[in-house]
Amino acid sequence: MTQEQRLAAAEGLTEVLARTTGSAEHPTRLARATATASGELKALDLHPNALAQGPDAVGRLVVETARLATDAAVQKSYNELAKSLGDSMAMAVEAFAGPPPLQPAGAAPRSQAESAAIPRPEAAVQPQAAVQSQVTPPAAHRRSATGTPPPPWAGQVKSRPAPRPQPEETDDDDYFADPFRGQRQ
């Protein structure tokens, strides 16, 4: 890619960021949102049941869903960027702008919902991590609200979903030494 092409691609970057939108559904399925990579909400749908959760919960629901949609849009922008600038340039951008929020390609929407639904373990010991999902795990809030002492396992959170089974041959060296190893009887 020549310098001129790179400049032209960079010129288009702002437009890509403004044009690219991402959509996400809240893990509770009570809200859906579409947002640009710069966080501008373009569409919002609230499930009728969402309103029954009370005004505070609706507010949090919208904030969390908007963040998920923005993350999806940023991820899409990165993908667009990689297309127009080439992978090496996109990696250079990631190096200073931070990693893309979602995992690449196929698994993206599902893993995104899961990562929001399940608070990360460190959030349990650091309550100031306020960006963690606050709508989804109502059980913990209710427990503390009733006044009964929480059981010893109250602070625990569900573990991450089991990792996808890895193919046994992940070592490139093994593969290149004998690419047909796994297919021999």
Place this chain on the structure above:
Amino acid sequence: MDETQRAARRVADTERQVVEHAARTGPVLGRASSPDGAVTVVAAPGGPPQEVRVSPSALNMGPRALADEILRVSARASRDAASRLHRTVERVADPAAVRALAEIGFERGPDDDEFDGTYLRESR
């Protein structure tokens, strides 16, 4: 010193000035509310809404109307955030940096502070 180094130094200087200014004045946040107070949104420039407050009576609007109102108010909060970012950067950075802000999508917008004492607003 070549052109790239000069540019890098100017970027670093501008960043330092803006960061120092923001450290004194607090984070730049935009805010907007519906006229009846049903929905209030707080947003940072270039980010999704940080806080959405819904009044208890707003739940009576129903899901569609409430979602539309949140959309309207959050768009205004984003514009307010962009405007405030402009005013913050204007105080410390050179005009080129301020123009660059507009180029990357942060519009200056009218000063629509309710407390600046003029009724002569431009029409929208």
